[in-house]
Amino acid sequence: MPSNWIFWLVFNLFVLAMLALDLGLFHREKHVVRLREAIAWTAVWITLAACFALLIFFFGHTMVGHARPNSALSLEFVAGYLIELSLSVDNLFVFLLIFGYFRVPADLQHKVLFWGVIGALVMRVAFIAAGIALLNRFHWFIYIFGAILIYSGIKLLRQEDTDIRPEANPVLRLFRKLFRVTESYEGGQFFVRRGMLRYATPLAVVLLMVETTDLLFATDSIPAVLAVTREPFIVYTSNVFAILGLRSLYFALAGMIEKFHFLHYGLSIILIFIGLKMLASSYVEISIGVALGVVAGVLVVSVVLSVIFPKGK
Numbered sequence: 001m002p003s004n005w006i007f008w009l010v011f012n013l014f015v016l017a018m019l020a021l022d023l024g025l026f027h028r029e030k031h032v033v034r035l036r037e038a039i040a041w042t043a044v045w046i047t048l049a050a051c052f053a054l055l056i057f058f059f060g061h062t063m064v065g066h067a068r069p070n071s072a073l074s075l076e077f078v079a080g081y082l083i084e085l086s087l088s089v090d091n092l093f094v095f096l097l098i099f100g101y102f103r104v105p106a107d108l109q110h111k112v113l114f115w116g117v118i119g120a121l122v123m124r125v126a127f128i129a130a131g132i133a134l135l136n137r138f139h140w141f142i143y144i145f146g147a148i149l150i151y152s153g154i155k156l157l158r159q160e161d162t163d164i165r166p167e168a169n170p171v172l173r174l175f176r177k178l179f180r181v182t183e184s185y186e187g188g189q190f191f192v193r194r195g196m197l198r199y200a201t202p203l204a205v206v207l208l209m210v211e212t213t214d215l216l217f218a219t220d221s222i223p224a225v226l227a228v229t230r231e232p233f234i235v236y237t238s239n240v241f242a243i244l245g246l247r248s249l250y251f252a253l254a255g256m257i258e259k260f261h262f263l264h265y266g267l268s269i270i271l272i273f274i275g276l277k278m279l280a281s282s283y284v285e286i287s288i289g290v291a292l293g294v295v296a297g298v299l300v301v302s303v304v305l306s307v308i309f310p311k312g313k
Contacts, residue, residue: 004065004233015121015240022114032106038251045245052241053077056234064231072288076229079292080238083228083274085249086299087221087267088242089260092250094213102206104185111188112203113247116210120246123215124239127222132230142278145223149275152220157268171212172205181205220271227274227281228291261311266302270295 053074056063060073099109134141179191179200186192190204225235273294277286 004063007063007233011237011240015244018244019114019118033110033248033251035252038248041248042245042252045241045248049081049241049245052237053081064233068231073229073231073234075288075292076231077234077238079228079288079295080225080235081242082292082295082299083224083270084221084239084242085245086270086295087217087224088246088249089253089263089267091214091217092246092253095210095250096254098206098209098213102202102209104203104206108185108188108203110247110251112207112210113250115207116214117243117247119207119211120214120218120243121240123211123218124222124243125236127218128226128232128235128239131222131226132232132235135226135230142281145226146275146278149220149223149227149271149278151275153268153271153275155268156264156271169209169212172208175200175205175208179204223278224271224274227278228288259310260303260306262302262306262309263299266298269298273298 056077057070057074060070061068064073095113098104099112104112131145135145180197181204182192182199182201185203186201188203189201190207192199192201222235222239225238229235274291277291280286
């Protein structure tokens with residue numbers, strides 16, 4: 001058991017409490033999430049992340065369980081959070097396409113994203129543990145991770161349009177072989193029983209699409225965060241804060257995502273930069289402050305260019 005287990009326990013209890021508050025109080029009844037509500041929750045999650053970064057600044061070495069400069073740990077958290085959140089924006093665009101393809105009612109979208117977040121948290125824990133273990137045991141894995149990020153960045157740079165093809169998803173094909181699927185949505189139910197038979201609803205299919213999509217995105221985002229820090233607690237908490245704010249960010253940006261048409265170019269540059277940082281880590285040391293500045297600068301320039309040069313119809 002790690003010496004800082006109490007911080008792991010407290011943080012996870014905080015996450016469970018926030019999720020229970022979200023589902024049990026604010027979204028007990030399914031409803032359409034309006035822009036004002038989405039912006040308010042987005043501000044709440046960003047504020048909580050900022051407060052946590054401040055806590056790390058004062059108590060970071062105690063949180064990670066060994067001697068490290070608190071200022072460096074705080075910057076690593078901010079960089080990891082910003083990287084994960086920025087890469088999630090591209091993920092949000094895919095969620096928008098999935099919801100449109102399956103014609104998910106607006107009042108059910110929050111439920112899908114809520115349970116999608118639960119699954120994402122579980123998968124990220126496994127990815128983070130595996131990634132850190134590989135890098136600590138086999139240093140040369142850093143070059144594999146770097147190559148993956150550069151390849152993903154180049155692929156994203158050349159990507160013009162995103163196409164949703166459920167029939168090409170092997171997990172979804174297997175799911176449809178195992179379960180009968182109803183023709184229409186059954187309220188907010190993922191599964192229903194008709195007589196002696198159990199049916200999945202289209203909402204379960206949508207959730208499966210969201211989960212498998214997030215799994216693919218995790219192969220980029222986790223190595224990207226590991227490029228700026230290998231502290232398990234920092235990697236985990238920065239990922240969790242970004243993922244928890246993902247739902248409200250989706251509803252806040254749902255009507256504006258397509259307007260940021262330069263953003264995927266910026267994300268591709270970030271992936272390539274971080275990949276190069278990993279490949280050159282044995283020869284050139286790029287400080288966390290410089291890396292954070294590059295990531296933030298590229299994001300700002302991408303958004304500003306999208307506003308100055310709007311995409312034609």
